[in-house]
Amino acid sequence: MRSHELAELAGVTVRTLRHYHQIGLLEEPERTANGYRDYTVKHLATVLRIVSFTSLGIPLSEVQRVLDDTTAATELLDRIDQQTAAEIKRLKTRRRTIAELKAGGAAPDLPAALIPYSGMLRSRANSTPERERYEREQIALVTHFSQDKGMSWLVTTLEKLTRTGARHKDLIDQFEGLPPDASAEQQPLIDEMVELLQAAIPLNDIPVLGTEATTLLLDHQDKHYNPSQRHVWARVLRALGEQSGSVDSTTFRPDAANSTVRREQAPR
Numbered sequence: 001m002r003s004h005e006l007a008e009l010a011g012v013t014v015r016t017l018r019h020y021h022q023i024g025l026l027e028e029p030e031r032t033a034n035g036y037r038d039y040t041v042k043h044l045a046t047v048l049r050i051v052s053f054t055s056l057g058i059p060l061s062e063v064q065r066v067l068d069d070t071t072a073a074t075e076l077l078d079r080i081d082q083q084t085a086a087e088i089k090r091l092k093t094r095r096r097t098i099a100e101l102k103a104g105g106a107a108p109d110l111p112a113a114l115i116p117y118s119g120m121l122r123s124r125a126n127s128t129p130e131r132e133r134y135e136r137e138q139i140a141l142v143t144h145f146s147q148d149k150g151m152s153w154l155v156t157t158l159e160k161l162t163r164t165g166a167r168h169k170d171l172i173d174q175f176e177g178l179p180p181d182a183s184a185e186q187q188p189l190i191d192e193m194v195e196l197l198q199a200a201i202p203l204n205d206i207p208v209l210g211t212e213a214t215t216l217l218l219d220h221q222d223k224h225y226n227p228s229q230r231h232v233w234a235r236v237l238r239a240l241g242e243q244s245g246s247v248d249s250t251t252f253r254p255d256a257a258n259s260t261v262r263r264e265q266a267p268r
Contacts, residue, residue: 006039010047017047025064057084081188107136111143113151117158131176134224141220143211153205160200166198175229182228190232194239203240 007014020026026046027040053063057080066073097112106118114121121135123181143149161168174189209217 001039001044003022003037003039006044006047009044012051020047020050023060023064025060025067109136109140111139111149111151112154113149114139114158117155117162120158120162130234134220135222138217141217141245145217146207148207154204154205156205157201163194164196164200168200171196175232176178178226178228178232180226180228184226186232187265188189190235190239193232193236197236198240 003017007017017026021028026043029037029043032038036245049067050060050063053066054060056077058076062076066076097115099120100106100112101108101110104115104118106115110121111120120219125179138239142154143151171189171193175193180184225233
């Protein structure tokens with residue numbers, strides 16, 4: 001039989017047959033007088049066996065070794081079974097995460113630990129696509145740089161902020177609503193933000209970030225805040241640093257939803 005006939009019977013492509021020849025899995029058949037390959041039923045049986053092996057996840061590089069060695073095949077199947085079980089576990093975890101994201105209406109890139117708070121993260125009176133994008137970017141940066149996917153410190157913060165009811169939302173709205181040229185004294189807002197954040201954020205549990213990471217996070221934050229917001233935020237950070245006694249420089253969102261606390265050793 002010709003190549004296309006063998007391929008059709010075996011449920012593969014002619015290109016696959018050529019590949020099997022190239023890697024030595026399929027013996028070359030005799031050729032007809034005009035140079036065409038002339039396959040036999042033995043070649044068909046070999047191809048069908050190869051397909052059976054690969055359907056179980058056995059790589060082609062291993063097929064030759066186990067094709068006629070039952071012991072080697074059993075050992076390989078044990079290994080593939082373990083790999084398959086691990087993959088099933090990963091897929092089940094992925095499905096649970098997807099279900100939680102869908103149930104909470106959360107963005108696909110929200111860390112699993114923060115999914116229970118997705119509604120809180122979205123609740124903004126002054127919410128805009130730009131602010132929501134900034135928040136997601138901050139969370140992605142913090143998760144990456146801290147290497148802390150569990151983000152226990154942030155979960156603790158969000159849990160405490162949830163208990164404050166509408167208070168933290170009101171402060172966020174006031175802060176995000178500040179115009180670039182705000183001229184009025186903002187001390188009452190600053191005092192309330194300091195009091196709220198100091199009570200909610202476990203400063204000593206926040207991972208230490210390197211200089212490059214904190215520089216990038218600061219740059220990202222500064223490009224989002226307007227001059228008035230930067231001024232207010234600098235005073236909030238200064239007050240928190242003074243009260244904690246252990247924070248040299250700190251950067252985090254006022255809602256602490258994407259809090260990034262930067263802590264570096266103070267010069268001695």
